Amino acid sequence: METPKDWVDFGSKIGRQQAFAVIANRCTASQALALKQMKESRAYEKLGLTFEQFCIEYVGLSRSQVDRIIAQLDELGESFYHLRELAPLSPEAFRSIADKVDGETIEIDGVKVPITPENAPKIRTAIAALRASLRDARHINRRYSPPVSDLRLRLDALVDDAAKLIRFPMPTVEHGNLIEMATRAVDKWTRLLKQVENCGPPNS
Known part of the structure; x- marks a missing residue:
């Protein structure tokens, strides 16, 4: 018969020590699947915890991060x-090559290459080229600043x-994150306002 300790051990497998890997964008598929399994099974309730509490106490991350x-x-x-275990890869970069990924293979120069450590050098080279092309595209986009009206809409x-996200009562972590975000936004906009004021239009 399962006991609360069994679920504590399960939580430990996800583990605080693994949270550092998650934060560093090195979360593995098995770790992500374990988090999803825990949430969907509601097994954390056997510990007398909410999912938010489980994330903080056993995973070492906030619920929003999980x-x-x-x-x-x-x-x-x-x-x-x-793929990310073999080469640096952002979600943005993966989305741009998703049509070339089929299960456990990735198409490189028209050839389906198994996603295995043996093919890591070839995969890293292909992904590095992709990341370079994405950087070039972003550089080109930066040349064309969006009009103020577009920025206002965004x-x-x-x-x-x-x-x-505002509701009563708000979860502690979400409440703190929202306050931090709003405070940072006020600080950044205050600095931006001063910069704009110092760069006013020339006198006519």
């Missing part, structure tokens, strides 16, 4: 994590999204 990992797993699949949308 939810992002699970959402990323659902969107990108295990192949993303397997800012309004961001504030609206943040406002949707």
Whole structure:
């Protein structure tokens, strides 16, 4: 018969020591799957904890961080994590090559290459080329600054999204994260305002 200790041990397998890998964007597929399994099975309730409490006490991450990992797993699949174990790979870069990934293989120069450590050098070279092309694309995009009207729309949308998180009572971690984000935003906009004021239009 399962006991609370069994679930503590399960939580430990995910582990605080693994949380550092998660934060460093080195979360493995098995770790992401374990987090998803724990959430969907609601096994944390056997410990008398909410999922938020389990994330903090046994994973060492906030619930929002864990939810992002699970959402990323659902969107990108295990192949993303397997590739990232072989080469640096951002979600953005993976999305751009997702059509070339089929289960445990990735198409390189028209050839399906198994995603295995033996093929790591070839895969790293291909992904490095992709990352370089993405950097070039971002550099080109930076040459064309969006008009203020576009920025205003994006800012309004961001504030609206943040406002949707406000409810009573708010979870402690989410409450703290939102306050921190709002405080940082005020600080950055205050500095931006001073820069803009110092660069006013020339006198006519």
